[in-house]
Amino acid sequence: MAGSFSAHVRRVTVALFVLQLALLPMMAIASDADPEQDFCVADPNNPTIVNGLVCKNPALVNGTDFKSTVLATPGNTNNSLGSMVTAAAAGKFPGINTLGISMARLDFAKGGLVPPHTHPRATEIIFVVEGSLFVGFVSTDGTLFATTLQKGDVFVFPRGLLHFELNVCDGTATAIAALNSQNPGTQIQAVALFNSGIGEVVLEKAFGLGEKAVQKIEYAVEAANKKP
Template sequence: MHHILIQKSKANILIIKMIHIILLISLLITTTSNASVQDFCVADIKASDTPAGYPCKAATTVTSDDFAYSGLIEAGNTTNIINAAVTPAFVAQFPALNGLGLSAARLDLGPAGVIPLHTHPGASELLIVKQGHITAGFVSSANTVYIKTLKKGEIMVFPQGLLHFQATAGKRDAVAFAIFSSASPGLQILDFALFASNFSTPLITKTTFLDPVLVKKLKSVLGGSG
């Protein structure tokens, strides 16, 4: 008799556990079915950007035009000190990217053109060469340099946050498109951070070991002060 009671007790416990599991599954199904699924969030760029992105534009005002962007068709102006131009298609230019985790840019490089050492703090980058030849590379956190000369149709990846560059290889113009893993990848160009800012010459000299005369010359070229 005692043995039979133990078996019945175990059976009851098993039934109770099964009921709990069934109730939990039912709750999950109900919660999922009632959840609001949002396909997209076209940015209201008139509002302020936040770490979570822009607020959504009213769905009733969204049209097909919001999901297409023609800003990368035209070549950028390469008549400048770096003989190059970067035309972004980030969320600020293409609001439909808001919350989708990707963006793009067009790179135009004239002969001797260069996109100086820079970083994207918020994204990795995939570079696709459309025209000409481009020498590109990045520096790892272990200070190992990876450089490759790319031709039309070839691609190269630059991991998030690492210093990297692109430069024309040869005497022809080059064009490339960059795809980023964020709608707002961010951009900081090392030369501009040092020599186009108010970072003082004595501190730059102390922290980079550069000659102060050279620092002042570079500041005069790029418009920095201090």
């Protein structure tokens, strides 16, 4: 009986080990799912809702579908933050649909700031085209990793971590970002907390603030994030 039980335990152990090995590729996926065809140019006119964007008929696809000029024009930095992020994600660049990548252009006026935010579905790497930026991210243990970037420098923000970019040069600045998701998502922390309707009682308790202080922050966040 003991020998039979031991053999059963060994079989179960081996089965669990094999199952774990089978799941490793799934656990290793850190961005968008792999494409299942050469390309899937997005069809923005298709109202069907899927996890991604519906493919355009391949017979109607041509070379221009894989080109975008969305990053060619500087963003309008005439706003309270003095910055503008122009995204080349699948919604505006149909050719990258299912390819697991996107880009963005970051334009800064003097002193301009891209406020603390996260990309829940992507790691981001930025390249400074012009100017100087003070950038950083905060790890899950609360440690700040920050540095100043000059023209030509590259910096990476790990997936999902809070990060920011601040122009610290005497003039304007520009950076280009690449992200490993066709739709990385962006959540600005101040907006998510103070301009989403969470409820003042929650914010008062969370930050140890009085009602008037929370309301003042809410008004300030709303004004700072209004579209130009």
